[in-house]
Amino acid sequence: MSANNDIHDVLIIGSGATGSIAALVLAKAGHDVVCLEQGGWIEPGDFAHLHNDWAWRRATSWNPDVNMRSHPDDYPVDSDSSQVLMWNGVGGSTNVYGAIWPRYRPSDFRKGDEHGLQPNWPITYEDIAPHYDRVDLLLGTSGLAGDPAQPPRAPCPTGPLPFTAAAGRLAGAFDALGWHWWPVEAGVVSEAYDGRPGCNGCGMCNGCPRGSMTLNSRSIWPKALAAGARLQTHARVLRIETGADGRATGAIWKNRITGMEERTRARIVIVAANGVGTPRLLLASGNLANSSGMVGRNLLHHTLVAAQIWVDEPVNGQMGYVASLISREFAETDVSRGFVNGFNFNCLTSTPSAGEMTTGWMSGTTAPWGAGHHEWFEKHFGHSIGLFAIGDDLPNPDNRVFLDESRTDEDGVPVIRMHYEPGENDRRMMNYMLDRLEDVGRAAGAFEIALQDYRDANGVYRTPAWHMIGTCRMGADPETSVVNGWHQSWDVPNMFIMDGSVLATGGVVNPTPTISALALRASEHIRDNFADLSGTTRTLAA
Amino acid sequence: MSDSNNRTGIGPQLSAALAALVDELLPGKGDWPSGATLGVQHPVMERIAMHGGEAALDELAAALARIGAPFEGLEVDARVAAVRRLEAEEPARFRWLRNAAYQAYYENPAIVTLIDGRGTPYRLRPHVRGYELPAFDPATQTPTHGRGHWIRTADVRSVDTSGLNLETEITTKWGLQR
Ligand SMILES: Cc1cc2nc3c(=O)[nH]c(=O)nc-3n(C[C@H](O)[C@H](O)[C@H](O)COP(=O)(O)OP(=O)(O)OC[C@H]3O[C@@H](n4cnc5c(N)ncnc54)[C@H](O)[C@@H]3O)c2cc1C
Numbered sequence: 026m027s028a029n030n031d032i033h034d035v036l037i038i039g040s041g042a043t044g045s046i047a048a049l050v051l052a053k054a055g056h057d058v059v060c061l062e063q064g065g066w067i068e069p070g071d072f073a074h075l076h077n078d079w080a081w082r083r084a085t086s087w088n089p090d091v092n093m094r095s096h097p098d099d100y101p102v103d104s105d106s107s108q109v110l111m112w113n114g115v116g117g118s119t120n121v122y123g124a125i126w127p128r129y130r131p132s133d134f135r136k137g138d139e140h141g142l143q144p145n146w147p148i149t150y151e152d153i154a155p156h157y158d159r160v161d162l163l164l165g166t167s168g169l170a171g172d173p174a175q176p177p178r179a180p181c182p183t184g185p186l187p188f189t190a191a192a193g194r195l196a197g198a199f200d201a202l203g204w205h206w207w208p209v210e211a212g213v214v215s216e217a218y219d220g221r222p223g224c225n226g227c228g229m230c231n232g233c234p235r236g237s238m239t240l241n242s243r244s245i246w247p248k249a250l251a252a253g254a255r256l257q258t259h260a261r262v263l264r265i266e267t268g269a270d271g272r273a274t275g276a277i278w279k280n281r282i283t284g285m286e287e288r289t290r291a292r293i294v295i296v297a298a299n300g301v302g303t304p305r306l307l308l309a310s311g312n313l314a315n316s317s318g319m320v321g322r323n324l325l326h327h328t329l330v331a332a333q334i335w336v337d338e339p340v341n342g343q344m345g346y347v348a349s350l351i352s353r354e355f356a357e358t359d360v361s362r363g364f365v366n367g368f369n370f371n372c373l374t375s376t377p378s379a380g381e382m383t384t385g386w387m388s389g390t391t392a393p394w395g396a397g398h399h400e401w402f403e404k405h406f407g408h409s410i411g412l413f414a415i416g417d418d419l420p421n422p423d424n425r426v427f428l429d430e431s432r433t434d435e436d437g438v439p440v441i442r443m444h445y446e447p448g449e450n451d452r453r454m455m456n457y458m459l460d461r462l463e464d465v466g467r468a469a470g471a472f473e474i475a476l477q478d479y480r481d482a483n484g485v486y487r488t489p490a491w492h493m494i495g496t497c498r499m500g501a502d503p504e505t506s507v508v509n510g511w512h513q514s515w516d517v518p519n520m521f522i523m524d525g526s527v528l529a530t531g532g533v534v535n536p537t538p539t540i541s542a543l544a545l546r547a548s549e550h551i552r553d554n555f556a557d558l559s560g561t562t563r564t565l566a567a
Numbered sequence: 568m569s570d571s572n573n574r575t576g577i578g579p580q581l582s583a584a585l586a587a588l589v590d591e592l593l594p595g596k597g598d599w600p601s602g603a604t605l606g607v608q609h610p611v612m613e614r615i616a617m618h619g620g621e622a623a624l625d626e627l628a629a630a631l632a633r634i635g636a637p638f639e640g641l642e643v644d645a646r647v648a649a650v651r652r653l654e655a656e657e658p659a660r661f662r663w664l665r666n667a668a669y670q671a672y673y674e675n676p677a678i679v680t681l682i683d684g685r686g687t688p689y690r691l692r693p694h695v696r697g698y699e700l701p702a703f704d705p706a707t708q709t710p711t712h713g714r715g716h717w718i719r720t721a722d723v724r725s726v727d728t729s730g731l732n733l734e735t736e737i738t739t740k741w742g743l744q745r
Binding site for chain 1: 591592596599618647665666669670671672673676679682686687689691692695696697699700701702703704705713714717719727728730731734738741743
């Protein structure tokens, strides 16, 4: 073991969407910040985008599913259900994400009051509203203010992305149905911003090496490093250490270049390793911060079903940003539908790839082989539009990530396992969502509608889990939550959980704007109260 | 290599068998060249090797031999029937091969140019130059429908869930089975 006796102000574990924001805020305040990241930097050539065989790479080496690629920066995740989507490296999962950038709404924080099948958050929408606006400025986003289905917001730093033909076709369908729609907000700049070029409409939105999409390795890390933060790559944290007083003292990590174990000590420890990595680390650190028994539990992915439709007029959905519109028509609870909570339509353009179109892109509909192939292609490519319906799933403690004590990975850490199964409310919601997707397809005049329920031949729901949240949820009660409203562990008062695992409910949208706004808020709280928090021995209800 | 004798000739034979399969999957028609004309079998073979190593190539050679590829002297109907047999008897292998063939076909520069030339804008590496799209026009593209609502924090009210019977009325048919 190589030991360094320096005690840093702040140790951050994980350099993704949230760890990077914490590093920037705290380093800018003059704190001595070290971030340990298990993966390396992702170079432009590592992305699929710059290669002729980019579509093939998206299915293999650049596949966001850790179990479909073979990458040395990953750790094993054994899932009996969900597809485990994430990226381990500087910038975390933002390297492969789509950056659809919608916000929660006030009722998402008040589900305890609304029906009691989910907890209230210990904070309200109003608590994070200003941070939503500021995180947009920090990261660079695009969109159109004024959506009547959302609380008022400051203008996005750049205007909306081009309104594609797919957007126009769907807008017409929603108008015919009398349903809400709005141009999508994106973590992508539509024009030059903060040294990054505006989007060029390439359509390949799983990461973006040119940097029009806000990858935190591009938008945040250079600034954090310039402010003095130190980033140690290839540093896989094996366990967090605590002292006799129960406070965190730092972490033991494996230097993946030298193979040596090293120790880093700090006054405050921030865990930002995502909804799988954080519970994994806490459980592997002697069940740390888990007096509630909630670490790893209440895994949320959202209810998710999808449709692919094809229309006669060319819409050329291979061009333009991956998403086109959002419809918030069904975002609030209406029990007459037979379930609580709501959902949104995340309307896409289409796949950028002709190959993906023929191999079943979104719905599993494949081009026939043989004599009819080319005719099918001419009719379908350039004519497809994708739609997701994405809703608020109810928490279930049995949906979880947990350690397999009988198996360890190459670092001697027990293998993490994942189990997720939709509950009764979720199943009813997904049935309703599929019916409404058909309504949209018909209203759009589709000549073909293919639905996707993400169930395999045995009926197992294998959702593409790009959202892995809830596994260290925040709350007002230490008995039922892992952190308080400032992300501070109830059990380890100088340890903060910064990543998406703290979300108490999933809302009806992609979570990263909310995750990022929360990270900004918590980082500023640590910055503004550093003296108290670095010495505290007690976590108070926020 | 210890098993090299068993594998003598697999390269050219496999290549020919795979080319024949690829031509059944992606026959030429009109402007569209056939898969083998473009050499689609080569990247497919390379990717099989990348995916499963030499053992996968051996297995593939055996599977193609079982259906009689490269189909010399067979009429169209017999060739199609042979490929259908592979599809029915080894669905996973067939799916993998079909997808690999489709992907290799559509990433070929000749096909990319053909698609683009037919009037569907398409690039070999779209990320490099992107696509020309007109900028959002606030005057004509801002929604004017006025629809949409949200509930303020203070206005969130308790809903009556007593009729939902989430514990007792279980949905067994869901998803595409609903
Ligand atoms: C394919 C895909 C598409 C997505 N699309 C969208 C979208 O359109 N909109 C949206 O809102 N969200 C999207 N997301 C989700 C978004 O990427 C995540 O919400 C966000 O990145 C979560 O941030 P995080 O900080 O919690 O974790 P991450 O960004 O995943 O970062 C965690 C980091 O911690 C590191 N780490 C983990 N364990 C250790 C350890 N033991 N030691 C050291 N380092 C460790 C990891 O290597 C990683 O770099 C998508 C995700 C994926 C995978």
